[in-house]
Amino acid sequence: MGDRTRRWLPGLTALAAVGLAAFLNLLAPLDKAVLDAGTGWLERRVDSDVLVITIDARSLRALNRWPWSREVHARLIERLDAAQPRAVFVDVDFSVGSGDPAADAALARALQAPRDYPLILPAFWQNAGAPGAAGRVLTQPLPAFAENTHTGLVNIFPGAGGLVRDIVHRDRFGNRDYHSTGALLAGRTDLPPATALPIDFTISPGSFAYASYVDVLQGAVPAAAVRGKTVLVGASAVELGDNVPVPLHHTLPGVVLQALSYETLRQGVPVTVPWWGSALGLALWLAAWTLLLERGWRLQLVLCCAGVVTVLGLALLLQGRFGVLLPVGAPLVMIVISLLTGLVATADRQAVLALLARVRLVREQALISGVLRASIDGILVVDSDGRIRDANPASAALFGIDREALVGRSLASFLPALARTGGLTPGRRELRLTRGDAGCPVELSISPVEDAGGQLTVIVRDVTERQRQQALLRHQATHDPLTGLPNRTLLGRMLERLPKQGAAALFMLDLDGFKQVNDTLGHRAGDEVLRHLGRRLRESLPRDVRVFRIGGDEFAVLINGHQRRERLAALARSIVERVRAPVDCGDNQLELGASIGIALFPTHAGDGGGLLQCADVAMYTAKGQRTGVEFYDPAQDHSTVRNLTMTRALRGALAAGSLTLAYQPKIRLSDGVCTGVEALVRWTDPELGVVSPGEFVPLAETCDLIEPLTRFTLERALRDHARWCARGMDLELAVNLSARHLAQPAFADQLLALVDRHGIRPDQLELEITETALMDDPDRALRMLSKLTGRGIRLAMDDFGTGFSSLSYLKLLNLHALKIDRCFVQDLTRSASDRAIVASTISMAHGLSLQVVAEGIEENEQLEALAQMGCDLGQGYGIARPMSADDLIAWQQARPRSGGAVRRLRA
Numbered sequence: 001m002g003d004r005t006r007r008w009l010p011g012l013t014a015l016a017a018v019g020l021a022a023f024l025n026l027l028a029p030l031d032k033a034v035l036d037a038g039t040g041w042l043e044r045r046v047d048s049d050v051l052v053i054t055i056d057a058r059s060l061r062a063l064n065r066w067p068w069s070r071e072v073h074a075r076l077i078e079r080l081d082a083a084q085p086r087a088v089f090v091d092v093d094f095s096v097g098s099g100d101p102a103a104d105a106a107l108a109r110a111l112q113a114p115r116d117y118p119l120i121l122p123a124f125w126q127n128a129g130a131p132g133a134a135g136r137v138l139t140q141p142l143p144a145f146a147e148n149t150h151t152g153l154v155n156i157f158p159g160a161g162g163l164v165r166d167i168v169h170r171d172r173f174g175n176r177d178y179h180s181t182g183a184l185l186a187g188r189t190d191l192p193p194a195t196a197l198p199i200d201f202t203i204s205p206g207s208f209a210y211a212s213y214v215d216v217l218q219g220a221v222p223a224a225a226v227r228g229k230t231v232l233v234g235a236s237a238v239e240l241g242d243n244v245p246v247p248l249h250h251t252l253p254g255v256v257l258q259a260l261s262y263e264t265l266r267q268g269v270p271v272t273v274p275w276w277g278s279a280l281g282l283a284l285w286l287a288a289w290t291l292l293l294e295r296g297w298r299l300q301l302v303l304c305c306a307g308v309v310t311v312l313g314l315a316l317l318l319q320g321r322f323g324v325l326l327p328v329g330a331p332l333v334m335i336v337i338s339l340l341t342g343l344v345a346t347a348d349r350q351a352v353l354a355l356l357a358r359v360r361l362v363r364e365q366a367l368i369s370g371v372l373r374a375s376i377d378g379i380l381v382v383d384s385d386g387r388i389r390d391a392n393p394a395s396a397a398l399f400g401i402d403r404e405a406l407v408g409r410s411l412a413s414f415l416p417a418l419a420r421t422g423g424l425t426p427g428r429r430e431l432r433l434t435r436g437d438a439g440c441p442v443e444l445s446i447s448p449v450e451d452a453g454g455q456l457t458v459i460v461r462d463v464t465e466r467q468r469q470q471a472l473l474r475h476q477a478t479h480d481p482l483t484g485l486p487n488r489t490l491l492g493r494m495l496e497r498l499p500k501q502g503a504a505a506l507f508m509l510d511l512d513g514f515k516q517v518n519d520t521l522g523h524r525a526g527d528e529v530l531r532h533l534g535r536r537l538r539e540s541l542p543r544d545v546r547v548f549r550i551g552g553d554e555f556a557v558l559i560n561g562h563q564r565r566e567r568l569a570a571l572a573r574s575i576v577e578r579v580r581a582p583v584d585c586g587d588n589q590l591e592l593g594a595s596i597g598i599a600l601f602p603t604h605a606g607d608g609g610g611l612l613q614c615a616d617v618a619m620y621t622a623k624g625q626r627t628g629v630e631f632y633d634p635a636q637d638h639s640t641v642r643n644l645t646m647t648r649a650l651r652g653a654l655a656a657g658s659l660t661l662a663y664q665p666k667i668r669l670s671d672g673v674c675t676g677v678e679a680l681v682r683w684t685d686p687e688l689g690v691v692s693p694g695e696f697v698p699l700a701e702t703c704d705l706i707e708p709l710t711r712f713t714l715e716r717a718l719r720d721h722a723r724w725c726a727r728g729m730d731l732e733l734a735v736n737l738s739a740r741h742l743a744q745p746a747f748a749d750q751l752l753a754l755v756d757r758h759g760i761r762p763d764q765l766e767l768e769i770t771e772t773a774l775m776d777d778p779d780r781a782l783r784m785l786s787k788l789t790g791r792g793i794r795l796a797m798d799d800f801g802t803g804f805s806s807l808s809y810l811k812l813l814n815l816h817a818l819k820i821d822r823c824f825v826q827d828l829t830r831s832a833s834d835r836a837i838v839a840s841t842i843s844m845a846h847g848l849s850l851q852v853v854a855e856g857i858e859e860n861e862q863l864e865a866l867a868q869m870g871c872d873l874g875q876g877y878g879i880a881r882p883m884s885a886d887d888l889i890a891w892q893q894a895r896p897r898s899g900g901a902v903r904r905l906r907a
């Protein structure tokens with residue numbers, strides 16, 4: 001059934017029911033019953049001029065016979081004439097002779113007497129012949145009586161229910177109109193013919209004056225009581241049979257009914273609400289009803305009650321106040337039927353909905369119980385006081401007790417900490433579940449059950465495994481898997497938590513030469529060494545001192561609390577000693593050095609990050625100066641304002657091309673011939689002044705400026721070299737290469753392109769690399785460099801002796817020369833061991849067919865000693881300081897062809 005149809009159906013059904021009831025004439029009794037009830041309510045006394053003279057039991061007794069002689073009536077009329085009433089109606093049948101001609105004559109005389117008020121005698125019609133036969137006959141007073149009187153109809157007909165409610169006031173017989181007695185008395189001859197008009201029973205019969213016939217006849221009633229009155233004379237005695245069934249009063253004497261009919265006309269005849277008024281009301285009802293139908297039966301009931309009250313109230317109001325009669329049957333039937341159909345319709349709908357809801361409920365319940373059974377979590381229903389009401393199978397296993405035994409127990413008896421953690425307040429928390437002697441950590445999720453009088457569901461989940469995993473993850477995140485030591489993350493966290501008022505010292509330890517262990521013995525050996533050293537460090541240090549592994553071969557040591565510098569230095573030195581002790585590694589015994597930088601909190605840095613950085617700087621200083629242990633010294637720190645300023649300035653200088661190159665000659669020690677030059681970059685900043693390449697080259701390496709720097713050096717040096725060639729100077733050109741480039745495979749191609757472009761012979765170009773630069777990633781560097789040496793470019797090992805070169809690499813590198821570091825040359829003439837180192841280096845190099853260059857020759861003795869040892873080339877302030885490209889041309893021209901340098905130094 002469509003929604004629309006269902007909506008309209010109750011209203012339409014009610015309408016049809018009303019139509020049918022009207023058709024079957026079932027509405028009228030209802031109309032009447034309600035009207036009668038209302039009439040009872042509304043009964044009132046009106047200001048009436050009616051005097052009813054009743055032929056009552058007393059009159060009958062007084063005259064002691066019936067019918068009375070017409071002389072009696074004649075006498076009454078004479079009495080009345082004398083009293084001068086407004087009008088008189090005598091309700092006595094004078095249609096046939098009485099059998100007493102003298103009496104009849106006396107009456108006729110009395111009636112014919114002249115009078116100035118209307119005197120009315122009754123007439124009535126009846127059906128002619130058998131009941132149901134057509135045709136009516138009018139029974140009226142004999143002509144002798146009718147002469148000076150009016151004839152008033154007195155017909156009354158009971159309606160539905162056998163009660164008389166209305167009167168036809170005008171009717172036609174032959175070609176003459178007759179009026180009802182009431183109409184004649186009221187002077188209303190204008191009323192519609194053949195139309196029954198209602199009698200207003202709200203007018204109380206008590207409104208009329210009454211007098212007994214015999215009293216009037218005998219003069220007991222004063223003429224004043226009759227004067228000006230509308231007088232109706234008629235029977236009231238029961239035995240005379242002139243009582244009429246009426247609403248409200250059961251019966252009334254016919255004469256009183258006539259009086260009521262007259263008074264009704266005087267007061268105004270009640271009008272019935274026209275059919276369209278009722279129809280409009282019904283339509284309004286239907287609309288309201290249909291609109292509100294969906295709102296459920298309660299509203300329907302309320303609406304119907306309101307409808308009934310309104311209809312009845314309206315009917316009363318209309319009748320009582322305006323004399324308008326409202327037929328209430330139709331609306332009442334309509335309301336009741338629409339209520340019934342509406343209830344049926346909604347009940348039907350609600351029944352279907354209820355059925356669907358039930359089906360859904362059953363399905364949901366099946367699902368829920370399935371979930372409860374299958375869940376591995378314990379699921380409990382708990383009262384508001386914490387007693388377990390129900391539990392799923394998993395709870396039994398979790399609590400280690402039968403399900404039946406679980407019910408009724410207090411939840412808190414299994415979770416001792418429950419009360420402390422907020423009791424049964426909804427939410428989630430982790431607690432410990434006791435189970436006999438043992439127990440396990442559980443997660444508790446408590447949520448209230450809706451509409452269940454404070455009951456709660458409690459989900460209990462065993463989180464043993466989860467906590468174990470979390471602990472493992474936490475440990476893994478903060479510990480080094482190789483040594484088991486805390487890692488950099490944990491160190492960072494502990495440094496963050498350093499107390500503001502406290503003191504602490506941080507050691508940064510870096511192994512010397514560990515790279516070689518990895519490279520020569522393999523990573524597995526390297527790992528073994530680290531594990532071993534880690535254990536050694538942890539075991540050798542006091543408990544309150546914590547050791548961390550924070551990088552490949554970097555360790556950190558954190559000492560909380562204030563310590564004197566000397567004690568810290570002693571501790572650091574002892575650590576270095578512990579590291580130095582030989583480590584067993586397979587068949588080998590290894591000895592490793594270590595450098596430690598120390599930073600103090602809060603003296604050197606006020607936060608963890610700063611402290612780490614300071615310790616790092618100090619460690620590099622210790623490494624660079626090979627002192628083993630160094631405290632942080634701001635003067636050594638490059639990560640300072642000066643460095644930041646310098647970076648910005650260097651970037652500007654590179655962009656502006658304001659760097660220059662200086663060239664330092666190298667001479668052959670055997671004959672003093674200048675065989676080549678080393679290009680050295682120079683920078684004079686307007687603000688910083690002259691900055692040493694020893695300072696800004698490492699800086700450039702850390703901030704991505706090394707590439708433009710190298711490009712500049714190569715371009716400029718190759719250009720200058722081309723100029724010298726043009727002047728017939730045949731010089732080798734040495735250029736320093738940063739460690740960074742060794743890790744860039746593309747660098748080789750870029751450099752070769754430059755060589756091609758500038759037309760230098762590859763064997764005239766020498767690249768100087770340091771041992772340490774090589775050691776970062778030797779294989780990669782080898783690949784890159786072999787591309788260059790493959791094209792004939794030469795390689796020199798710079799600063800030889802300061803790093804940790806392995807001889808095997810020297811071979812693989814395809815080197816051309818070794819440059820003995822300045823520090824060995826410096827004390828050559830004073831230190832026998834330096835002399836030994838230099839001598840063996842030279843012989844070793846020659847063994848490998850390498851040229852040897854000595855750096856930093858400042859004194860003549862050094863030069864001679866080196867020449868004697870067989871060193872091939874020399875370079876140093878004692879020979880020539882670095883100079884510009886032009887100065888170099890002048891310097892070269894000013895020199896004798898050979899042996900000049902040696903001789904001049906000697907001089």
Ligand code: C2E
Nearest residue numbers: 680681693694697713736737738856857858875876877878
């Ligand atoms: P290095 O390659 O060892 O260069 C030799 C350094 O020793 C130069 O210092 C030079 O001026 C200095 N020197 C030469 N003879 C003597 C002497 O008799 N006594 C003393 N005390 N020193 C002498 P400089 O020019 O300050 O360069 C320092 C370092 O800067 C160089 O050391 C080199 O590693 C780097 N460097 C210089 N120019 C460049 C460059 O263009 N590119 C790269 N990547 N590094 C460069």
Ligand code: CA
Nearest residue numbers: 678736768798
């Ligand atoms: Ca060099």
Ligand code: CA
Nearest residue numbers: 798799819855
């Ligand atoms: Ca050098």
